[in-house]
Amino acid sequence: MILVLGGSGCGKSAYAEKRIQEAAVKNHATIYYLATMQVYGEEGRKKVERHIELRRGKGMLTIEQTREIADSIRQMQEGPRVVLLEDLGNLVANEMFQSDGTVNSPKMVAEKIVTQLKMISAKVSGLIIVSNNVFEDGIEYEEGTMNYIRALGEIHQKLTGEAEEVVEVVAGIPVTLKV
Amino acid sequence: MELYLGGRAQGKLALALQRYPHAKVFDETCREENLSDADVVIWNHLHLFVKTWLSQEKEPTQIWEMVADLLDQHPGMVVICDEIGNGIVPMDQEERRYREETGRLLCKIAARADKVERILCGISRRIK
Known part of the structure; x- marks a missing residue:
């Protein structure tokens, strides 16, 4: 497990894509992309369909799973496979x-998601x-x-215990927090 | 070219000035034409420039062209920018765009930079 995190527009997606492609080559594996974003409206749907096509071009099969993330396993083919989940923030919200x-x-949400991951x-x-x-804007939000x-x-915190690697992406540069 | 990143009030400018005491500092309060004779140019508050440009409805490609132009003119420039993207993604579209586009611009500048440093409590950590 590798946890990749960063702020808005930091380049974390591009970095994660690169890493999953490397992992796929190494394991001769199929890449599954777990999309967690909830899609609203026709415009949102169109945008998502376009992204799914773009990813197909990069050899990634998309599974849309906005909650109950472990249910995605049943939708994967047998054989070697690697998974890119994007992103955890949306999954937690959903x-x-x-x-x-x-x-x-x-507490309940955290336990459930960690177990399923x-x-x-x-x-x-x-x-x-x-x-x-999402932790450094100093704003006191509502409950x-x-x-x-x-x-x-x-x-x-729980995942970093599990993960072999934790990487923060800053201005497109991977900064390793744990190896 | 060097890029210095960090939160507010972390000593980014102080560090740049300590390294380049004779540098000319250029920020949102001054014009760029008096920079021609400067040895080293420090471009401070990049994020505020992005904010202004977005409010003038400049597209990301135009913004990058302007930035790349300035970087070409001053090859040894030190660019300083606040890290503003490490928070809850705002509901407000403009605020969201400001964070996103600043982040993307920083990726491009960092890719071109010889050196990227992240500064916290005045202590710098070189990440490139």
């Missing part, structure tokens, strides 16, 4: 804020998780957002 207005606790990791030759550094930040922070 698991936390339910469509009926209820909000799951950060470990399940995926055990079934694939490589897992790269792209996530967001929902603060809980979201806590959940994501807790997941990061």
Whole structure:
């Protein structure tokens, strides 16, 4: 497992793509891209379809999985495979804020996601998780957002225990936090 | 060219001035025409330039052309920019764009830079 994180526009996606392609070559594996973003409206759908096509051109098969991330395993073919998940921030939001207005606790969300990511990791030759550094703007948000930040922070800490590598991308430059 | 990154008030400019005491500092408050005789140019507050350019509805490609132009004119330039992207992605589209485009611009500048440093508490860590 490799955790790749960074802020807005830092180049984390491009870096993660490069790494997953290297992992695919090394393992002679199929690349699955787990897209976690919830898509709204026709315009959003069109944009997503375009991105799916672009990724297909790069040899990546997209699975859209906005929650229950471990369910994606069933949609993968047998044989060697590597997985790029983008991104963890969206997955946490989707698991936390339910469509009926209820909000799951950060602890529950964190436990569920970490468990499911470990399940995926055990079934694939490589897992790269792209996530967001949302922790340094110094703003006191309302409770929902603060809980979201806590959940994501807790997941990061748990995943860094699991991951062989943790990389922060700064201005397109990978800065290794753990090897 | 060198790029210095870091949060607010971390001593980025002080570090640049310590290294290049005779440099001319160029920021949002001054004009660029008086830079021709400068040995080293420090371009401070890059993020504020991005903010202004976006408010003038400049496209990212135009912004990059302007920046690349300045970098060409002053090959040994030190570019200083706040890191502004490490927060909750704002709901407001302009604020979102400001963070995103500043980040993308920094990737391009960093790719061209001979040296990239990240500064925290006045302590610099070279990342390229």
